[in-house]
Amino acid sequence: MFSGTVWAGFARQIDAHNIPFSKELQNDIAEQLYSAFKQGKGQRDNIIALEGEDASLGMGKYLFEERNGQELGTSYGALSVSGEDGGQTNLTMWFKREAYHAVPAMVNLWNNARMQLLGMEGSKVQVSSHPLPKTQQLVQEEMSGGSQVLTDLFVALTVILAMGFIPASFLVYLVHEKSSNGKHQQLLTGVSPLMYWFGNYCWDLVNFLLPLVVCVLIFLSFQVMAYSGDNLPAIIVVLFLYGACMTPLMYCVEPLFRVPSTAYVTLICLNIFTGTISTLAIAVLEAFDQQTELLHILEFGRAVFPWVLPNYCLGRSLLAIAVNHYANFAYTEFGVCVHDNGNVCWKNPLSWDVTGEYLTQLAVMVPVWFLLRMIMEWDCLLRGVKRRFVSRALAGALATNNEDEVIDEAVVKEQKRVETGLPSDQADGLILDKLQKCFVRFRACRQPVTFQAVRGISVGVPAGECFGLLGVNGAGKTTTMRMITGDTEATKGDIFVGGASVQAQRDVARQRLGYCPQFDAIPDKLTVRETIQLFARIRGIPRGEVVKAADTMIARMCLEAHEKQLCEHLSGGNKRKLSTALALLGEPDVILLDEPSTGVDVGARRFLWEVIGDIRRSGHAVVLTSHSMEECEVLCSRLTVMVSGQFRCLGSPVELKGKYGAGYSLSVKCLPGQEGLGTTTEDNLAQIRAFVRKQVPWARLAEISVGLLRYHLGTKDAEDEELPLAEIFRTFEAASSSQLEGRISDYSISQTSLEEVFLHFSREAGVMEDPEIALEDVENPTTPLKEDPLVIGAPSAAGAEEPSDEIHDFPTVLVEGDESTHPEREVIPL
Template identity: 35%
Template structure:
């Protein structure tokens, strides 16, 4: 949104307004509910403001925390931990604490809440309640109005700090201010920067620098003069990296013209993304500048962003908004109002229905009394510190320690669940990658279990060491009158059993989550309830009455299914036993292993460990059975409307149905997938692939390619149909199938904290590569995929292209008989792509070792590798055959691209003198028809239109300036004459209607030549064109057979997602 021109403060205040409304409604309900029961004697308006101000302070705190972190998951976790411990600061104050110290502590919002609740509780207990009259009444050195005032101050303070840190703390994206910017005079005395005027011609300067730059026509030069073009001048970017300075962009000078598509090519790391980041204001350039409409990139970025749109490499969409709502939102961001919004949104929805199209539119010392005076010491210990006092203090310390231990361990499961959920998310899905590579389900879960036990050892040892270090008597047995020598070992055993139980319990919880970021937060909340809350509730039920105690005995059998409750309950029982003994209610010394102390809890923890592990593995195991999985995730059954089937596709389906493909490596028979909502992703797909064939599986996004691969690899179940890989059924023989395949998914299934070498070693061992060959296999793969320079680099730090190379290398390990490559070359530079092509060609077409199914959007890649190609449209296979067969059958005729010479300055000047006599300085709209008559054809005025291939430049100038320069008009007229002359020449050479114009952009035009074979012989075509090359101002031309890309586009246009015609294309 910032790139689209939305200011940072606007975004912040939008969040504030949104949550202020939410808190306002919630606090009204809270005030009404409190009046009905909790604070029935208090003024509901005061209760409302109390909760509302706290909500605002929490909102401001959340904003403050967000400025410290770039990752939402890390920020949410850290913010929650800090907020939680801020609340416990209030526990360090007593009724005798000074008013000043309490007020200062209220700079922590949770402390202000705690003190405010205490004040409310005190006045409610007297039956008076809190009203405006007694809100300032001081009790226990604190008044309620201080709480309200401090929460308001906290809101303002947190917001100001957030605004400061938002500008100062470096983030992954954007630029920062100096830490002292608030006191810098230049910050407060900013002046509007005027538009930059540049009298030099940027294009001419660039041509002087690099003679390889092609000169442009007069209408494009006009854009440079009036500021419509984006002019980049000597822009540079340097990064400070370990070992020195990395020059990412080295003095790039370039002009990008309006109404043209400029493509930046380069290998990974060449500086393409860095250049785009500088031009969009994501990062600041080290040197150089860029200009657009007279505005400077360095000085006028806010103005430039009013005309800026950006499509990120990864999706940046709001999950809760529909396509239409996205478009409405960004239309308003871009300044559309009223009916304009509805018009532009309806237009964009008709033009595109895919995610990426949305982007195209929007673009102390240990002694608490150290250094304290006598008065403070007397307040701390008003009576002699006797042995009894020490025992009582130790008892209450153990009770408090029990509570804090459970709270601390409630955070531990969150560190487990986040990785489990992330591994099964479609965007990552490394779990499926491991299973496809040959990992069994028991091995997968056992490996997780062993690792989680190892990581648990860190908090485990920390806990038992701290218990011993602080000598918590109820847990160590030291100085405890009712403890035995078994107390400390029993506590240690309790922690050990908890470690064995909490991990499987978390595994089961992971099945309830789909998003790894939110799973962490929800897991902490759930364990807090299942641990701390249940423990406190159980304790309260035991002390209220005999009837509630009896009920609690029954409830404990269910509550003990929570490992965290078992840990807290066992430690709490031991603490309560010591407390009751110190007060003289008990003198026996029971064993800590007694069922009434820790016995039941230990027994349940042992049971939980085994039970939840079996459940976690069992759920996964049951879901591997197709019938069970199909019963749980039942697909809708719908019939397709009748459709015409291609002859090649029909013959292939008949071959498969009659058993002609039974010996093929890959056999697909009537495979079908229907998603919920009656979305048919794959419609009765049938084909067979023999051993050693590389099959190009083409189609636009949403055509059904990835769905087919997911069905074949066992990631999802087909609704109906049969698939066999190497003779094994993909449903009933998944283990056998997985031994035969290599899989490169559409999204990289990599581990961010493993290096390239570690990935290859891991999957090589999974696939059974012998230890003696492991080193050589890994080296060969890194060399083949050009990954040697990244051998020890973590996968999380690799570029997108290098991640794809690593994913392909993993799929190639062991040269499996069947390999699925889902868009493997996405993000690769041309050099790396060639390396990959050599590897694929070597194992498929040369050695005939593997059958490869390749999905790609690169027709060049498909032609270089694939022996057969199938094009999917709307879930159906529309054509099938070799590349040459498809060209012959679906691509009649030849394609010819021609570029005409642009009129020179001298030619334009001579024509102007001949027609206009040099008397005209500008041509207004009213003068256009008369001028056209002088040039010889008044009807050509109708070509000056925004939709015309070349007339759009004049229409734009006329709309912007109210007139047209005669030089521009004359250059356009001469260009039109040359094009019509060329068109008449081609019609004469090949026959009327046999040279069809397909596309025209300025001097470039593309024709389709049709006719008999003799006429379209290449020698004849070249002879005819060469004969008129000079006379018809043909600068360069190319003749080719209809390309695979053109055939693909013809089929793709038949899918609903691809509609609309661009300017310059013939309908």
């Protein structure tokens, strides 16, 4: 009989055939049949008699018993003898229909057993079974049947689901670098945009290899036939090209995000959604390809999805590899050709008809997506269109905004100097030539809303000068710094750094700039020394001098104790030192310092001031923005105050104080109240205010704090003569021993500070002084103040008397911008 190696179902090899035998009828005939089958079996057949509990079940129940499922895995036939005692004996032969040879083998086994019963011992019949081959349609239905297609489709969707996380993770650090200005700092140091993105691409591609290897190992570990063996090279190529194409596609959506976590979650959902929906949609439409009304949708999806969705190419490639595998298996095992092309019965998984088309589309889109990202970075595609569109919207706005400009003489003189010196003047390290920046917000069905942040400023900063840029929030300082560094494009005008135009030669101009941003843009996971060495190489310092340059900068910034510490663990002062050190690497022509001492203690601030002073004295042009008037007065040799995007003054701190300070500042500090004498601090302040109002009537109250009064000393009215400063000192000295005895602590007269000049222009921007001062200073002299405690020598609060009439004859001093000059202006609280 037929015995030995047989195949039952797909790729299940049976070396030894176990045939269960059930003697449900216990008689001599059953014993004789069992003996006959034992003698007539093949060499690799085993006749196993069921005993005990299995025998009592009967063959039918035995075969369907769950605990016997594993034992029956090596059997394609069974025998059972049944009947009634004294009656007919029945022999039943069981076989599995999956094994094509089961029926002839079991019939031949019965024939051999009959020969043994007839006394023909030792005689056997050998049978050769050649089942009829399956038709091509039957094999194709089995290979691409519903259950198998669903399984392969599920595997493809699972891979899409897993791979959707990996490219999205590449964008997390890029968005973080953009939001923290780390990318901008690298570009300013000397990294070209092409090198920045290509370096990130190479690193991300190397990182993608790790999940690729893990995915392949999973296929091998679980012995997935469709995705292992001969198909493994195709799987590796598909996954690699998917990562190579998906990574630059993720780069293209980077400008849409500012928060790394938002970018990560959004892109994960987007990758999973687009990949699964596109793959499922095409698979479902292909099942209904006979319906003509859906045919055009199917063709559109096949034509568009491969070029815009790498996820679709990944899913379709995996599905095509699986279908091709089963078709090739049908040909190699059964000789059945199930491919659409009858001339080719076996196809390479990398061939054009299987995955070749999808792989080509992925390979072609790799440089396309990368080129698109570089076009977005250079802004060379939409720059001209954007300029024309914005200029058309700003045509009337610029003319209107420039009509009311109020410019100082020094500002006009500087503007003319810059115009006559361009472009041959090389004395100025930094030149701003009629720089303008306007923002336009477009609204549907409405006129565009324009905002002019910078309005035609011009200045030249020569080498060895520290130029201060002051202004309240919204004055245009940050926008100006962003235009100088090339972070944003100017609407009109130009910027020259060492003779190179930022508009036309951005990369060259950036190489001549050193920039210390307001918020530290340093890598968190590098040490201080590693950070300095990294930026030194980026700046272009020769490799052999990098270590020496790092040692010099660490010693210069007093960072020896922190050179091996991670940047994320540095204090605020040390971070500012490191940011300043990075700006000084390579000795650039112009150094920009944006709030260099923000958030640091006094010691670090003083140290940074000394370093900045040394930088200026060494011949560098320094541009400084700060909110600290003390810092500007110490460091700046020339400064300006910006109001509404325009320079309102220009000159040295001494010149500005002399021109816009308009006098001196009087500070008077009172003594605290004494309970024993029945006085309070408020009483002392009131008496001092009454004294100053009588003796120095032109003094304007500028500040009230705890126990301190500060007055602005301008000039008296035209008909009066101004008291000399010596007379004011004599008056206070005499009063301190008589009228103000026990009430005044000390007093001083000083030149108006730079802060007064800043506040003078800040008021023009809508910032007014404390409304309490304004309300208390503006009084009606004809209205009696019966409860006014401003009486020299007034009794204590316990026995207060009516103030004398002399107190109410003091002249009323109005604050700047009061009803006398602006009757409709109200006091705006801060």
